[in-house]
Amino acid sequence: MKSDRLLSILLLLQTRGRVPAGELAQRLEVSTRTVYRDIESLSAAGVPVYAERGRHGGIALLPGFRTDMTGLTTDEARALFVLAAQGAHTALGLDDALGSALRKVMAALPAPHRPAAELTGRRILVDPDRWLSGPRAEADLDALHTAVFTDHRLRIRYRHSGETRLRTYTVDPYGLVAKAGTWYLVADRRGRPQLFRADRVASATLTDAPVRRRPGVELTDVWQQLRRQVEERPAGVRVVARIRRERLDLAVRILGGALTGPPRTGGAEDADDGWAVVELAYPVVNAVRQLLQFGDSLEVLDPPEARRVIADAAAAITAVYAADTRP
CATH class of the missing domain: 3.30.70 (Alpha-Beta Plaits)
Known part of the structure; x- marks a missing residue:
């Protein structure tokens, strides 16, 4: 719907600042011409939006303009509260932050949407652990969490499955992935993607060297590649x-x-x-x-x-x- 698209453009501009029209078109899956028509509609509605042409141009809002409108539908609000039940935030020490964020979201929701969002938090529970999985080894996620956000190379001491001795690697982290209750560090080692179980990382130390990620490659890309390698491993x-x-x-x-x-x-x-x-x-x-x-x-x-x-x-x-x- 056009109204949803206009709201998406507004929220993207508030979050990102200046955004090229081509990128907006790609994100919204419409043509660039449609994006410019939408900008005209926003401007006619009183939103101070403008377009700058040229190599470094794009579409932007006038500095200082903000809107408190979240634009969340009932289903979108419910999705946020289901996400809150996933458990990953607990391992990262974000329980308090998540609770505060959800309270703010609840306050910003239109009144008709609040009961459905609140009920979702009480009626949906997601337990990421498998049945009878037994005690899990503790993983030092604090150090890894810091590492993936600092954009520096990481030196880890790591124990591979079936081995007792530790190996030392210098890696370029893309991020952390939680799968079925187990956390993994996704990183490049010598330019090749590799998966490290967080509970087998004995120590993690940030280096002074900047991270060397492959250009244009994101965490989701590397994770999908590694996942295929595991799941599509040829059977002997x-x-x-x-x-x-x-x-x-x-x-x-x-x-x-x-x-x-x-x-x-x-x-x-x-x-x-x-x-x-x-x-x-x-x-x-x-x-x-x-x-x-x-x-x-x-x-x-x-x-x-x-x-x-x-x-x-x-x-x-x-x-x-x-x-x-x-x-």
Whole structure:
């Protein structure tokens, strides 16, 4: 709607100052000509807006002009209060600031929108942690939070998964990402993107050198690239297994990303005997040991080398307990 677009232009100009017409057009997904027509409409409505042409020109408001109009719709106000329930602000020590900000937003909302926004805060709860995730290692987010806003290179001492010794890296941070309750530092190391779990960063020290981010690359770009690398990692071993149907829901929750598709529960193999067939992908064959936790409720069918890994592991476990020689 044109009224929403006019309000968006006004709020962008208040926030950014002078903005090129082309950038406004791109943000609003309209033509530059439409932007100039909207500027004329704002001016006719008494808003002191003007356009400057030339290389460093753009559209701007007269200095000192402000409006208290938030322009939030009911849905937009509700979205803010749902966002407040995400929990990320707690880890960053922003609880008090968020509470203060929401009170200001509530006061600025048109009276008809306030009940819906207030009710959303009472009726929607977002818990980012997984069930039975256990205690989490503490992460020093204060140092990392400071680092990503100072635009300086960062020296970290970091422990990789499965290692005990710390490694030292100098990185160029793009920002922090919270995913499923876990915080990550997203940074370039030697010009290549890399992901660092915040709870494995033993120490973080700012350097005097300015950050060296790749031109035109933002945090969201790097995160999407790293996420694809994790999720689209080629599978070295494809495994077919069958699992008792009463354990299927649990298996889907636990195996998660290893599953290559939905379980088959209606095929000839499992139509009458209470089994479902699942297909999984693992980077190496020894990773199928993960399936031992399901005991005799799961059987690996293929490939033969995966069956041997399970059989050898089960035999080794049996040997440990068969002797009953506890220390």
